[in-house]
Amino acid sequence: MKKILITGGAGFIGSHVVRRFVKNYANYHIFNLDALTYAGNLENIADIEKSSNYTFIKGDIVNADFINQLFEKHQFDGVIHLAAESHVDRSITDPLAFVKTNVIGTMNLLNAAKTIWTNDANDKRFYHVSTDEVYGSLGATGLFTETTPYDPNSPYSASKASSDHFVRAYGETYGLPYVITNCSNNYGPNHFPEKLIPLFINNIINNKALPVYGDGKYTRDWLYVIDHAIAIDLVFHNGKNHETYNIGGFNEWQNIDLVRLLCRQMDGKLGREAGESEKLITHVKDRPGHDLRYAIDASKINKELGWKPSVTFEEGLNQTIDWFLANEEWLKNVTSGEYSKYYEKQYS
Ligand code: NAD
Ligand code: DAU
Numbered sequence: 045m046k047k048i049l050i051t052g053g054a055g056f057i058g059s060h061v062v063r064r065f066v067k068n069y070a071n072y073h074i075f076n077l078d079a080l081t082y083a084g085n086l087e088n089i090a091d092i093e094k095s096s097n098y099t100f101i102k103g104d105i106v107n108a109d110f111i112n113q114l115f116e117k118h119q120f121d122g123v124i125h126l127a128a129e130s131h132v133d134r135s136i137t138d139p140l141a142f143v144k145t146n147v148i149g150t151m152n153l154l155n156a157a158k159t160i161w162t163n164d165a166n167d168k169r170f171y172h173v174s175t176d177e178v179y180g181s182l183g184a185t186g187l188f189t190e191t192t193p194y195d196p197n198s199p200y201s202a203s204k205a206s207s208d209h210f211v212r213a214y215g216e217t218y219g220l221p222y223v224i225t226n227c228s229n230n231y232g233p234n235h236f237p238e239k240l241i242p243l244f245i246n247n248i249i250n251n252k253a254l255p256v257y258g259d260g261k262y263t264r265d266w267l268y269v270i271d272h273a274i275a276i277d278l279v280f281h282n283g284k285n286h287e288t289y290n291i292g293g294f295n296e297w298q299n300i301d302l303v304r305l306l307c308r309q310m311d312g313k314l315g316r317e318a319g320e321s322e323k324l325i326t327h328v329k330d331r332p333g334h335d336l337r338y339a340i341d342a343s344k345i346n347k348e349l350g351w352k353p354s355v356t357f358e359e360g361l362n363q364t365i366d367w368f369l370a371n372e373e374w375l376k377n378v379t380s381g382e383y384s385k386y387y388e389k390q391y392s
Contacts, residue, residue: 045097046072049120051105051153052127054078056235057173059088060273061124066092068277073097075118078127079104085383087374088234105149115156124171124280125153131238132177132200136332139199146203147210154214161220170222171280172211176265176290177201178226181335188226189341190288197333215286223283225276227291228340232269232360233367237379240264241361244303245368246375248310248321258330260300263337267293268360271353278349289349292340295357300325309365 048069053062053076066074078084080102092098103110105127127149129135129142154170161168179188180195196205214220235242244254275291283289297305307321314321345351355363368375377383 046121047075047118048072048122048124049075049077049114049118050124050126051077052084052125054080054084054086054088054100055126055130056083056088056232057230057269057272058126059085059234060232060269061126061276062089062098063092064273064277065124066095066098070097073099075099075101075120077101077103077105077114080384081129082381083130083236085234085378087377087383105152106144108152108155111152111156112159115160119160120157121167122169122171122280123153123157124173124276125150126173128204129200131236132198133238133331135198135200135203139203142199142203143206146200147206150207151210154210154220158214158218158220165219165221168221169280169285170211170214170220171276172208172222172224173276174208174224174226175201175204176226176228176292176338176340177335178205178208179338182337182339184337187339187341188290188292190226190290190344197335212286221285223279223285224288225279225283225291225345226288226340227272227275228265228267228293228338230267230269230272232364233371234374235269235364237375240299240302241266241306241364242368244306245310245365246379248307248324249314249369249372249375252324253326254303254307254321254324255326255328256300256303257328257334260298260303260327261336262299262334263296263339264299264302265292265339266295266297266302266357266360267291267353268355268357268364271355274354275345275351278351279345282349284348289345290340290342291345291351292342293353293357294340294342295353296337296339297357306361306365309361313365313369
């Protein structure tokens, strides 16, 4: 049985990846390593926690001794690395936290993998899950391809760019077998309500203001999180060694148009009069260094691995809203910090 380490598996995207791998691959034992920061929530994966091919490990990737011992003990065959500080606004107020987890944490994993994979590295794989934000900002036209030069603008994207460079450098210098994917904005169930879509769903439910940064003309390319998990599965198994793949939704929206669509859908679902939720829109001070537009050219992963999004944005957004409305308890718990009680009950 192969041993696969997934980091950050209690977070938003990681929980969908862990679930997919635990359910689909009985020949793997999945180790989910997560520090359970504010963004990590074991409730996200409560449905698979008793699976016989699954083990949760609470731990911090910044602790090199701990990581080395973990790799020495389990001799992992593959690593899918998602653990990160992931929110741009937080990186503006506390950049060092992003350097610690995203850069030093990734370095610790690379060093540990390099140490245990010296002899038979060909059947091993280090998969770094990264972001399209490393490419900086697009103007009104054009798309990010795998050869677009890195040009990060926020402390978050600078830390992810740095970790991508280290992964690639370990491949070139030490022959570490790696793949990297750079993905656009995800949305879906279990999305932490500090990011645009879940924050605004939560605020609409509670009749709170919807803080649109600046004029709202910023553009993002949205992808349903389960389609990202499917892409990660494909790249982990079939991607070429030492390659990068862009993943995106072919789905660009200006923030203000997306927020209006969300308001319309929420009005319908909450039985409110048309236009009621839109009244909550408030234009607030812009995010410093705000990237104007992200848009991914995902033709490489499409041509080489046959991947494309499986749900339309309308379906994905509809399912996402339904999930949040059906899981108001989850939403209440994560906004009140109640979820840490779940962890204390289970793992202390
Ligand atoms: P998230 O913030 O929801 O989850 C991050 C997880 O990592 C949490 O469970 C947290 O507890 C864990 N973690 C944080 N610091 C840790 C540490 N020091 N040691 C161990 N675990 C730690 O993030 P997400 O949105 O699910 O993003 C996952 C990955 O995907 C990140 O690497 C992010 O850069 C990347 N990504 C995200 C998006 C997106 O739209 N959310 C898009 C492209 C790429
Ligand atoms: O592109 C991939 C990236 O997408 C990931 O790497 C990041 O981890 C993820 O957080 C996301 O980054 P963004 O900064 O694009 O996502 P966020 O949801 O924070 O913001 C989306 C857009 O909405 C952005 O233009 C800022 C704007 N926004 C956001 C918030 C939270 C608002 O106008 N108001 C808000 O309150």
